[in-house]
Amino acid sequence: MRYFHVVGAPDKGEEDDDEALEAVTWDLAVACLALSVKFHRDVLFPLDVIYAQEFLDLAPHRMEFANLENAQRDVLEALAFRVGSVTPGAFMAELWEALPTLRILVGFDGGWDGVQDKAWDVLCDALQQQDLLRFPISLLTAATVTQGVLEVLVKRYKATGMNGRGKSLSKRDTASLRKAAKKCSRGVRLDIQEVLQISDVSGVNA
Structure with a gap:
């Protein structure tokens, strides 16, 4: 393609x-x-x-x-011989090793695996879209990992009734849980942007 x-x-x-x-x-x-x-x-x-x-x-x-x-x-x-240099998997591994905030946030059992599964699901679905090729792999990985973090946190908050800081959640509807997940994951999102040297991935979380 x-x-x-x-x-x-x-x-x-x-x-x-x-x-x-x-x-x-x-x-x-x-x-x-x-x-x-x-x-x-x-x-x-x-x-x-x-x-x-x-x-x-x-x-x-x-x-x-x-x-x-x-x-x-x-x-x-x-392709001007620019192949095989970077992959989403390599970026994900780099993020996990480089960001203590990410390991703390989704270091629970099944957390990081769930983030990666969600990220790969989105990436594989996006392969059918030609517009995908306009974006660097680093940006695509950052966006999908950020999305994966949100999905995993929402699922965990819904199951436990508590947010990432151990506080009880009074509202457990999807919108409220997603809002809480975005708030708790803001630091991780900023760290991802800094490590991969990209400006913004907030659009994927709208």
């Missing part, structure tokens, strides 16, 4: 054109997978050799080794 966002997708036309576009799309998809494996194969299971033919077999059409090599080169050139 990032490739077509950069170079533009061809207009649909005759059936032959559609078939050609589908073949090119598959070539690029397989190339992206191959590039991803090259960047991450040392840290992701099964930690074993993956041969070129295994990638070629993924395409529904006959894909030659030269097609795979050309597609990988096209992807790298279209």
Whole structure:
């Protein structure tokens, strides 16, 4: 998707054109997978050799080794070789290690895991939106982690009847719980912005 966002997708036309576009799309998809494996194969299971033919077999059409090599080169050139440097997961790990306020706020059992699950849910849903590509990964991660913190806190406050400071909550409707969660998480949101050097993510909490 990032490739077509950069170079533009061809207009649909005759059936032959559609078939050609589908073949090119598959070539690029397989190339992206191959590039991803090259960047991450040392840290992701099964930690074993993956041969070129295994990638070629993924395409529904006959894909030659030269097609795979050309597609990988096209992807790298279209993206100015800026791939594999940062991921949302890396930013999340950095935030957890760097921010004591975050660890204190959601350090309870299932808290941080819940934040990450929510963040990944939002990120995966957003992958279908082309506008997503206009924003840096750091901003997207900050926004989704902030959203995840709110969702986890609201759920916890509703279950315990107390806010993050141990005070009883007189109102337990969703709006009131969300307001309390935003108040308790304000410091964490500001810390996230500072660590990732972004100006504001408050819009995602509206």
